[in-house]
Structure formats: structure tokens, C-alpha cells
Amino acid sequence: MMKYFFSICITIVLMTNTVFAQEKAITHKVEKGETIVQIALKYNVTPFDIYQLNPDVQNGLKPNSVLLIPSKSTNKVTSLPAKVNAKAITHLVTPKETLYGIEKQYGISDDELKKANPFLENDGLKIGQTLVIPVKNKTVNTAVAAVAVAQEKVIYHDVLPKETKYSISRKYGITIAELEKRNPEIVTGLPIGYRLIIKGSVPKAAKVLEQLEVKKEDAIQKPLKEKTEIVYTTYEVQPKETLYSLSKTFGLTQEEFIALNPELKDGVEIGMILKVPSKMSALQEDKKEYTALSKKISLGKRKKMVLLLPFNIARVEGDTINSTSNRLKKDKFLNMTLDFYAGALMAIDSAKVLGLPIDVxxxxxxxxxxGSNVAAIIRNNNLSTANALIGPFYQSNAETAAQLLSERNIPVISPLSKDVGNPFNNLYQTIPANEVIKNAMFDYMRAHNGNIMAVVDRKKESIVKYIKEYQKDVPFVAFKENGSVSTESLKSMLVKDRMNYVVMETGNTWMIKTTISAMVSSMSGYQVQLVILESNETLDTDEIKFLNLTKLKLMYPSVTRDNDSAEAAIFDKEFRKINNIYPSDFATRGFDVTFxxxxxxxxxxxxxxxVNAAATKQVENKFEYYKKPDGGYTNKGVFIMYYDTDLTLKEAN
Structure with a gap:
């Protein structure tokens, strides 16, 4: 990860600034009859700057009250030269840029750039600076240049009750037409709480969210179904099926199954035609509908979100052996943190674009x-006033945060831990537990009326135990005396006119080859598909033919998906534009969890x-939370992925 991110981390954490940082302020005592506009003009700031530091005055000024006024000394007109070029454009300094590179880009000399930006002589070039780029042969006075600089800064306004387009435009000295041009969404109305762009332009990188979240017509949250209607169909009993296995397959108790089919009281017979829920509609009654959350901002106060991320700056600064660059090369945990942080910044930037009333x-x-410093941070910074907290990374530390904030039921989102841990009602696990991932795979196979069997190496004790405990109706394929897979046993379990799912869990190359060979040879008479529950490195070796894996449409459950959509491509492109690298899985997760x-x-x-009403799908991650019986929430958002015959990886429907 780049030094750039690390320097940002140090700046943000040591100063404990908010992402929407406020400038150093001075004070002003309100005189009778004064207006916000008059005060703003007096101190060379905008009314928005004053509202940012003094939100209460949006309801009116009170004589003798004291306002905080942001210091704008660095941007005063007097700091600019007497004349600069007309129609001056501006340039935002990004990482790795140099004076020479900027001057070459705009075809200007070093002297011309420094005359337009005198602070460069003393301060030098710094990331985040806004430079005035002169256009040759035309000049204008400093006031025009100052306006050109000021217009680059984005100024927002949150719509209050009883406000109108006229009152807002008058407050900021713009026309209604200008207001509507910057905010086309308000042409037909002015929703209370909506964040308007008054001046400035939105960063292009952040606009990716307009593509990622939902299409324009889906911006309003779709109403969720109260309850899925159960649709019934018929099913023919196959050999070796029992009342127990049938009830498990269709998500019913044996009593419910008999109530639907009274003839089952006398036993199950091959060829019986039964009434069953169609496509597992009964099983999926409680599953949440995936929907786009509304972009319409709710009424009320601004929200406060906190990120607790393990930068461990004190340890890095105290490392007398390794330089920062060496530490970044060696420390995988730090790199993971910085990647997650980079993705979170993208989400925060995108939230600004959408006008979300959130301080971070x-x-x-x-x-x-x-251990951690979580307790002290929460206590010393009054984080009990937060509306949500993301982090820490380790489960025990996330639990500490949840416990300290449990009294006010402040959500603590654990972003990376796979541990189940202790239950706290306000703790949200974003990584699905291992059992949840496996269950999702079996739920999928049953939902597609699959005939399931398992080929499991005896060394895979945890998988054997899991199937025996949670998937009791799934039979194991037999082994021969020499320990190899019995192809005869496997083929005897195959059923006509149904998809036969073979769950294979082994790292033994010969066992894998034998299983695949038996399945491929059965394809002429049966529908077969290969399934794995966990990552299997042996399948990536040259000894296993990838073509056979695609023939059998190798399928597996995954917490993330390889998203090749146009929206995901935009995200990758914008992330690379900002960070000079493509996003890692941790960077994308940082974006998904934060957004x-x-x-x-x-x-x-x-x-x-x-959380109780809606499940969501972001760039690579799903968030389908369910309350655990012992407290807290777990995420059951799992993708089912498979290799298609065209050699591409796809998400199963």
C-alpha cells in the first residue's frame, strides 16, 4: 500500500479530526439587526461556513449570542498578487504530483505558477492544495481570482422545514435557476432534509455511487413483501426417499407433510405423486428481499458514524529497525487496514455526493x-453519542466496544472477524459464519430439488461432523477397502430427471480424479454437478483438468463475488484513478461495509x-442480517458461484 494512505492515516488519527473537518475558528458577538449574510461578508466567508460551525442559527440569529467563525486567513484576497490571468482555472494537487509535472501539463512556467500561488514559495507543494492555473495574455483583478478559487469548494445546504427555493437562493445570493441547475432533483419539489449543492462541483470519483447503488428509477426503496405466498406443485417419489428425507428437502415437518398428503400415513412408496411447495417457497418465506435502500434522506438531525481502525501508529513510529516503507512491505495486517481504509474513504466521498447528512x-x-485502546477512545471522545461504529477488527475488541455501547443500543459493526464470539444485542457480524456459508450451499441445492450425496475424505473430520449433524439426510459415497472412492456406490445414488449434486471434500488428488471421472462418464444419462464447500488448492494444480471442472460446472458458496458488471468496472477504475492501484478484496470490503x-x-x-426489513447487495458483498437466538446479528449474505462451460465464473440464480 502506498505511503500516501499512511500519511493520511497519521494526520487523521493523531488529530482525531472528522472527515468533514472544520477549520480553526474565531468568535463573533451578534449585534441587533445583523444577518448571516452581513456577518459572512465581514469575515470573508460564506453563510454555509457559519452554518457548519453553528447549526442552531439556521433557525434564526439571537442578539448577543456568540458565533464561531472559520478562519479564512490563508484564502484572503490580499494573499493573491495584484493581477492574475483571467478565466483562471484551478487544479487539485494529488499524490505523486510535482511542480514540474503540473507546469508541463498546463504549459506554464514555474514563475507564472508561483506568482498565481505565492504560498508555494514558503509552503511548497502539498497534497490537497487547490492551485490557480493562469491562462496567458488576459488579466483580471484579485477579487475575480478569489471568486474563481472559492467556487471550487463545494458548499452544501440541508433543507429545513418551511424553507423554499426562493429563500434558499436569496440566502446564498444565487438565482432559483442556478439552484435547480445544480440540483435537478428539486425541479418538481423541495424535500425537507435534502442536501443541496449550492456552489462548487462534485468530485468525479465519488459519482461512481450513482452507478453502484441503483438505477435512477430504483432510487426509492421498493416495499418488501409481507409474506411470500406458498405455491404448490406435484412431485414424484424417487427410489430410496423417505418421509424424513422428503420433509427435509421441502422444509416441512413430517406432520406438515402428512397434512398435505394424508396417504403418507401408510408409508412412502416409489412413484407416489405428492403435493409439495413449489421451488421451496415455504422454506424461503422468512428470507429477506434484496432491495436498494432509499436515497431519500430521512428527517431529523445529522448522523454520526465512527470508524475504529487498527493503524497502530505508535507502534509504527516506535519501530527503530524498519522504516515506514519497509514496514509497509512486511506488515500484512497494516496493509489490510490501509486497504480497508482506502475503500471506506471512497464510500465516505460517495456519501458526500449523495448529500447524506452524516459526520464521520x-x-x-x-x-x-x-487487547486494544477501544475503551479509552470511547470514554475520552464521547462516542456514546454516535449512531453507528464500524470496527474494531478483532472479535474480542469489537465485543468490548459493543458492551460499552450496549446501554444505548448503538450498532457496532464487526467488519472482518469470522469468530462467533459472545452475544451482544448491538453487535453485527458482517462476515458469515462457516456454518452459515455451508448451510447456504445446501439450501440452494434443496431449493432446486437436488439429489445430494457426499464424497468426503476421512481426514476431513469437521466436514463429516457437520454433515452428520446438520445435513443428516445426505448419504456418504462408500469407499473401497484400499481407501479409494467406490464409483459403483456413487453411480448407484444418481437419480434420473433431477440434478445430482456431488459434494466433494478432499485434498487427495487420486480421490478427486476418481470422483470427477465417475461424474463425467455419467453425464450421458444423468444431470450431475460438482460442489465443494471450502477452498480446495488441489483443484488449481495441473493434475486436475480445468475443462472437466467446467463440464461439471463446479459450484461453491462464497462470501464475495467476482463482479464483472459495468458498475463494478466503474468502481475499479475510479479507485485506481485515486490510489494508482486496483482495489484489493479488503479495499472493496471497506467500501461495501461503510457505504x-x-x-x-x-x-x-x-x-x-x-436490518430487519431489508437485505442489500453492494459491489462484492451481501448484507442479509438475521437476529441470533442468543443475541446480536449475523450476516447470511452468501453468494453461490459456479464455473460455466464458457470458462467464466458466474453467480448461480
Whole structure:
């Protein structure tokens, strides 16, 4: 990961600034009859700057009250030269840029650039600076140049009750036409709570969210179904099926199955025609519908979201052996943190574009597996006023945060831990547990009326135990005396006119080859598909023919998906434009977790209510939360992926 991100981390965490940082302020005592516009002009700031530091004054000024005024000394007109070029354009300094490169890009000399930006002589070039780029042969006075610089800064306004387009445009000295041009969504109305862009332009990188979240017509949240209607169909009993296996397959108790089919009281017979739920509709009654959360901002106060990320800056600064660059090369945990952070910044930037009323604070959790500084951070920074907290990374530290914030039921989102841990009602596990992942695979196979069998190496004790405990009706393919797979046993379990799913769990090359060979040779008379429950490195070796895996449409459950959609391509492109690299899995997860949390915070209901009502799908991750019996929430958002015959990886329907 680049030094650029690390320098940002140090700046943000040591100063404990919010992402929407405020400038150093001075004070002003309000005189009788004064207006916000008059005060803003007096200090060379905008009314929005004053509202940012003094949100209460949006309801009116009170004589003798004291306002905080942001210091704008660095942007005063007097700091600019007497004359600069007309129609000056601006340039935002990004990582790795140099004066020479910028000057070459715009075809200007070093002297011309420094005359337009005198602070460069003393401060030098810094990331995030806005430079005035002169256009040759035309000049204008400094006031025009100052306006050109000011217009680059984005100024927002949150619509309050009883406000109108006229009152807002008058407040900021613009026309209604200008207001509507910057905010085309308000042409037909002015929703309370909507964040308007008053001045400035939105960063292109952040616009990716307009593509990623939902299409324009889906911006309003779709109503969820109260209950899935159960549709019934008929099913013919196959050899070796029992009342127990049938009830498991269709998600019914044996009593419910007999109630639907009274003839089963006398036993199950091959060829019987039974009434069953169509496509497992009964099983999926409680499953949440995946939907786009509304972009319409809810009424009420601004929300506060906190990120606790393990930068461990004190440890890095105290490392006298390794330089920062060497540390970045060696420390995988730090790189993972910085990647996650880079993705989170993309989400925060995107939230600004959508006008989400959220303030963000980021702290160094200073954590290891055995401890953290979480308790002190929460206590010293009054984080009990937050609306949601993302992090820490380690399960035990996330539990500490959840416990400290449980009294106010503040959601603590655990972003990376796979551990089940102790239950806290306000703890949300974003990584599905191993059993949840496996269950999702079996649920999928049963939902498609599959005939399931298992080829499991005896060394895979955990898988054997799991199937015997949770998938009791799934038979195991027999082994020969020499320990090899019995192809006769496997083929005897195959059933006509149904998909036969062979769950294979082994790292033994010969066992894999034997299983695949038996399945391929059966394809002429049966529908067969190969399934694995866990990552299997042996399948990636040259000894296993990839073509056979695609023939059998190798299928597996996954927490993430390889998203090749146009929207995902936009995300990758914009991330690379900002960071000079493509996003890692941790970077994409940082984006997905952060953006999903922010969108849930601004809905017209509590965070917990959105979790209970809707499941979401972001760039690479799903968020389908369910309340655990012992407390807290677990994510059951799992993708079912398979290799298609065209050699591509796809998501199964």
C-alpha cells in the first residue's frame, strides 16, 4: 500500500479530526439587526461556513449570542498578487504530483505558477492544495481570482422545514435557476432534509455511487413483501426417499407433510405423486428481499458514524529497525487496514455526493488480538453519542466496544472477524459464519430439488461432523477397502430427471480424479454437478483438468463475488484513478461495509429496523442480517458461484 494512505492515516488519527473537518475558528458577538449574510461578508466567508460551525442559527440569529467563525486567513484576497490571468482555472494537487509535472501539463512556467500561488514559495507543494492555473495574455483583478478559487469548494445546504427555493437562493445570493441547475432533483419539489449543492462541483470519483447503488428509477426503496405466498406443485417419489428425507428437502415437518398428503400415513412408496411447495417457497418465506435502500434522506438531525481502525501508529513510529516503507512491505495486517481504509474513504466521498447528512470520525483503535485502546477512545471522545461504529477488527475488541455501547443500543459493526464470539444485542457480524456459508450451499441445492450425496475424505473430520449433524439426510459415497472412492456406490445414488449434486471434500488428488471421472462418464444419462464447500488448492494444480471442472460446472458458496458488471468496472477504475492501484478484496470490503452502514443510517427508521426489513447487495458483498437466538446479528449474505462451460465464473440464480 502506498505511503500516501499512511500519511493520511497519521494526520487523521493523531488529530482525531472528522472527515468533514472544520477549520480553526474565531468568535463573533451578534449585534441587533445583523444577518448571516452581513456577518459572512465581514469575515470573508460564506453563510454555509457559519452554518457548519453553528447549526442552531439556521433557525434564526439571537442578539448577543456568540458565533464561531472559520478562519479564512490563508484564502484572503490580499494573499493573491495584484493581477492574475483571467478565466483562471484551478487544479487539485494529488499524490505523486510535482511542480514540474503540473507546469508541463498546463504549459506554464514555474514563475507564472508561483506568482498565481505565492504560498508555494514558503509552503511548497502539498497534497490537497487547490492551485490557480493562469491562462496567458488576459488579466483580471484579485477579487475575480478569489471568486474563481472559492467556487471550487463545494458548499452544501440541508433543507429545513418551511424553507423554499426562493429563500434558499436569496440566502446564498444565487438565482432559483442556478439552484435547480445544480440540483435537478428539486425541479418538481423541495424535500425537507435534502442536501443541496449550492456552489462548487462534485468530485468525479465519488459519482461512481450513482452507478453502484441503483438505477435512477430504483432510487426509492421498493416495499418488501409481507409474506411470500406458498405455491404448490406435484412431485414424484424417487427410489430410496423417505418421509424424513422428503420433509427435509421441502422444509416441512413430517406432520406438515402428512397434512398435505394424508396417504403418507401408510408409508412412502416409489412413484407416489405428492403435493409439495413449489421451488421451496415455504422454506424461503422468512428470507429477506434484496432491495436498494432509499436515497431519500430521512428527517431529523445529522448522523454520526465512527470508524475504529487498527493503524497502530505508535507502534509504527516506535519501530527503530524498519522504516515506514519497509514496514509497509512486511506488515500484512497494516496493509489490510490501509486497504480497508482506502475503500471506506471512497464510500465516505460517495456519501458526500449523495448529500447524506452524516459526520464521520476516525480513530486508531491501537489493537492487537490480545487487547486494544477501544475503551479509552470511547470514554475520552464521547462516542456514546454516535449512531453507528464500524470496527474494531478483532472479535474480542469489537465485543468490548459493543458492551460499552450496549446501554444505548448503538450498532457496532464487526467488519472482518469470522469468530462467533459472545452475544451482544448491538453487535453485527458482517462476515458469515462457516456454518452459515455451508448451510447456504445446501439450501440452494434443496431449493432446486437436488439429489445430494457426499464424497468426503476421512481426514476431513469437521466436514463429516457437520454433515452428520446438520445435513443428516445426505448419504456418504462408500469407499473401497484400499481407501479409494467406490464409483459403483456413487453411480448407484444418481437419480434420473433431477440434478445430482456431488459434494466433494478432499485434498487427495487420486480421490478427486476418481470422483470427477465417475461424474463425467455419467453425464450421458444423468444431470450431475460438482460442489465443494471450502477452498480446495488441489483443484488449481495441473493434475486436475480445468475443462472437466467446467463440464461439471463446479459450484461453491462464497462470501464475495467476482463482479464483472459495468458498475463494478466503474468502481475499479475510479479507485485506481485515486490510489494508482486496483482495489484489493479488503479495499472493496471497506467500501461495501461503510457505504451499506451509511445508507442504513439515513433511512426513515432505525438502523436495526432497516436490518430487519431489508437485505442489500453492494459491489462484492451481501448484507442479509438475521437476529441470533442468543443475541446480536449475523450476516447470511452468501453468494453461490459456479464455473460455466464458457470458462467464466458466474453467480448461480
Amino acid at each position: 470520525e476516525i480513530y486508531d483503535s491501537e489493537e492487537t488480538k490480545n 451499506d452502514t451509511m445508507m442504513r443510517l439515513v433511512q426513515d427508521k432505525t438502523f436495526e429496523e432497516t
